[in-house]
Amino acid sequence: MNWGGPAFVIALVAISTVGWLVNNWIRARHGYSVSDDWGKNIHKSDAEAARKIDLLAADNERLAGQISRLEDRIAVLERIATDPAERTARAIDALR
Template sequence: MSFAGPSFIIAIIAISTLGWMFTTWVRARHGYPVENEWAGTVHRNDPDADRKIALLTGENEKLHGRIGHLEERIAVLERIATDPATRTAREIEALR
């Protein structure tokens, strides 16, 4: 193999170009920002991302409310379990 000919230079350029194309493809496929030829970055745009974020935010608020309600119920149960028996019995009868 001769390293002095133009075919060696063309091979180096081809290998470099294919390597650049492969790394760009991998970055784009996995959602990383890709640099364009003018040193800017191109971010992946997902039109459903805003809708998904809104749905998850709503679900998160709903779950926080449920957790707060469950914490209140647990506090009541802990108070009933630790109070003296006579007081607890009176409160249970008052609730009936």
């Protein structure tokens, strides 16, 4: 084989192109983003996935608020449980 001839250059270009195509085919088949000619990823825009992410973010925010309220309530209950009986009775009467 003549390493300096045009056949070698064409073979290298063909091998590179086939490798890039196979790589992108495997990535697309498994759900990963494919890459363009310069190696940058091209992300798929999936409306349903974006909607799910928005719903999960809203649910996460709601749950974080609920957790902070429950932590405040637990702190009050711990304070009532550890305080002396007389002071606890006065605090409970004050809440009524």
